[in-house]
Amino acid sequence: MTGQLRADAKRNRDQILAAARELMVNQGAGVPMEEIARHAGVGVGTLYRRFPDRVALLRALSVHTIENMTELARTALRTEPDAWTGLSRFVRECVALRLGALRSIVDPELHTALRQSDELRSARTELLRIVEQMIEAAQRDGSMRTDVGVVDVAMLVSLHLKRPFDVPGTTPVDMDARLTQLMLDGLRPCAATPLPGSPTTLADVNWDADR
Amino acid sequence: MTGQLRADAKRNRDQILAAARELMVNQGAGVPMEEIARHAGVGVGTLYRRFPDRVALLRALSVHTIENMTELARTALRTEPDAWTGLSRFVRECVALRLGALRSIVDPELHTALRQSDELRSARTELLRIVEQMIEAAQRDGSMRTDVGVVDVAMLVSLHLKRPFDVPGTTPVDMDARLTQLMLDGLRPCAATPLPGSPTTLADVNWDADR
Amino acid sequence: MTGQLRADAKRNRDQILAAARELMVNQGAGVPMEEIARHAGVGVGTLYRRFPDRVALLRALSVHTIENMTELARTALRTEPDAWTGLSRFVRECVALRLGALRSIVDPELHTALRQSDELRSARTELLRIVEQMIEAAQRDGSMRTDVGVVDVAMLVSLHLKRPFDVPGTTPVDMDARLTQLMLDGLRPCAATPLPGSPTTLADVNWDADR
Amino acid sequence: MTGQLRADAKRNRDQILAAARELMVNQGAGVPMEEIARHAGVGVGTLYRRFPDRVALLRALSVHTIENMTELARTALRTEPDAWTGLSRFVRECVALRLGALRSIVDPELHTALRQSDELRSARTELLRIVEQMIEAAQRDGSMRTDVGVVDVAMLVSLHLKRPFDVPGTTPVDMDARLTQLMLDGLRPCAATPLPGSPTTLADVNWDADR
DNA sequence: TATGAATGAGCGTTCATTCAT
DNA sequence: GATGAATGAACGCTCATTCAT
CATH class of the missing domain: 1.10.10.60 (Homeodomain-like)
Known part of the structure; x- marks a missing residue:
């Protein structure tokens, strides 16, 4: 009933x-x-x-989205033959689905409100932990540059979630694929130019400062 | 008087x-x-x-901004020892100043309105022509992968104009520098994974479709 | 069942x-x-x-409240040694319990709607009749000024049902007691200044005009 | 211009x-x-x-109203032959014009917001000081009971600012006059029944607790 | 010509009331 | 009969734009 x-x-x-x-x-x-x-x-x-209000909606949406991403990450990690392939697939999927785009769309004020949520915080941490595993494995087997951490990768991906403009003469889906590949290539060891600062990992971040 | x-x-x-x-x-x-x-x-x-209205203001702002960028590109091309260094400097400057950020901030509706402007169109073309020169030179001397065109680069840079979130434990300016470097490294020939589609150059784009 | x-x-x-x-x-x-x-x-x-709607609820509430008041009036009349003491006690009780406060809280629109009710009308008449008895007795034995009628008293009491503001430095219950006493003292014969108009009694009122 | x-x-x-x-x-x-x-x-x-919002409007209205009342009080004090007559006239005028009624209409939440205003606070103090002068003078010359203070009087008047219901068979203006006179008679020394507590004067009140 | 006052459409949010379960 | 989900009208407030001064 x-x-x-x-x-x-x-x-x-x-x-x-x-x-x-x-x-x-x-x-x-x-x-x-x-x-x-x-x-x-x-x-x-x-x-x-x-x-109850726009922020609550955004919060629920974000948690939902992050849970989707976590699922994708888990599957990629489990299914693909090696860590780098898994990470690449995960990133491509996120971009294709624009998963997470919300975080980047939000205006600063809403963004601040969102950060207060414990639920969001822990969902995010869970996701990042899995991605971190993929990164560390990829770095260990030499398929990824070692001067980047999860947070760097997360920021990078979040930039790519913005839908690019339509440029007449190109197809958006192709454009997406090209830009994503360029980003992934930048994470490879071969062309690596030394980065300023040090890799930002989960351990480096003091999320509590958000509260 | x-x-x-x-x-x-x-x-x-x-x-x-x-x-x-x-x-x-x-x-x-x-x-x-x-x-x-x-x-x-x-x-x-x-x-x-x-x-006369918000769009007109945005239009003027965009033209103004593009002219600034053109100036930066010209100077970089003239001053730096080689094309790749010039391009890198130009990109870093754009990111640091968030030049062009407006295009990416604008909501889709405004964006459409903006595209109508001839003045904007020609300012943009002028800028892209110079950047294209840098790109072609860098490709010719082997310092840049050859499967990308100006438009690809422009899209890539425009993604990086979004101000990244503040992550407690990192400084925004460092983060900017790291992300920009990762993007630039992705443009190098060494790690280049074949891209889907073909390089998008000025010649490929049919801007008139905007009208 | x-x-x-x-x-x-x-x-x-x-x-x-x-x-x-x-x-x-x-x-x-x-x-x-x-x-x-x-x-x-x-x-x-x-x-x-x-x-069925807010007015119906208010109506039921009012009837209920008036019945409470009637009960109090009856008891006071029966229990107290003389009419004036009975009336005073009744008034103090009404004020302390804010009985009847609803009538005064109600916004004008609701108020109009309420007046339509026959049930309310007759409950009110019953109450006023008892209070009128107390008043007439008190006036007969000289303990109350003779230029006031039930309706005057009812209006007066209804004014005192509004909860007074909290004034820092006073206790609400004391304030209530003082204000009520001042009102009662005004009903005594001694200080009586001639009133404009004539005492308003049950007989003077044409309740039917409400319909 | x-x-x-x-x-x-x-x-x-x-x-x-x-x-x-x-x-x-x-x-x-x-x-x-x-x-x-x-x-x-x-x-x-x-x-x-x-x-900027309802509270601001209410605040302005209240200040304006209190200033009107102050003007009336000053005039009454200056013009009438003795303090009691002055006070009576002032009270009658306030009631007739419903001056100050707003304070009593306001719902609790708004009321709290209003109390925050310094402008209101000081306008009110100025008014109460003048009324206090009238009261003290009237008490000195024996025309007013001595167990009441300004605050008592203010509360009493504020109760009478609520517009009484229309009772068919009476005229509102007469009703007002009668009720007001009853209130004033209650303030006379003759019928005075001892009040609980002590007279509340300006000095007794700790307005700062409002802040 | 510069100013800022006035306008009203539009959005966020609440709440009385209805109705499917 | 009881429940609480759904609805939409109504109100507070903001802001783009116009226009009198």
């Missing part, structure tokens, strides 16, 4: 998240709440019942 | 552009027009007299 | 009324219906089943 | 305050801002330009 109700509610929640993801990734985090509701096929009231 | 007035007017215009640049780069293209006017030390009315 | 249900229903009804009274007296008649329901430990649906 | 503009602006400001006073006194402090604007003959934007 409650199960039924919950099913409906759950479905609504999911539709809202899906609509929000699509609209926010394409048009920025400022999309009118009403438009999100409309796309999800519900009234604004329903949206607000699930997510 | 008119000379006086024109001087004043010019000054107003410049102050407005400066204020707009600073505010928009830091807080996004959505900054209230009134705040821009206040920072520029003029009334809103004056702002609107110079730039 | 039905008995069970009715008992439950009755209990729900009472809980709702109690919650509504408490919240409305303290926070005004505008309290969200959902908050009332929550405080009563029921769902909104249940609240709306019992009371 | 600015004078002209200011004249217009000033006129708008005054119209807004007048509209706000009328609507708030009659319908509570919750009147839609848009309705206030409409009554004032301006757009909402204008209202918000003058008063």
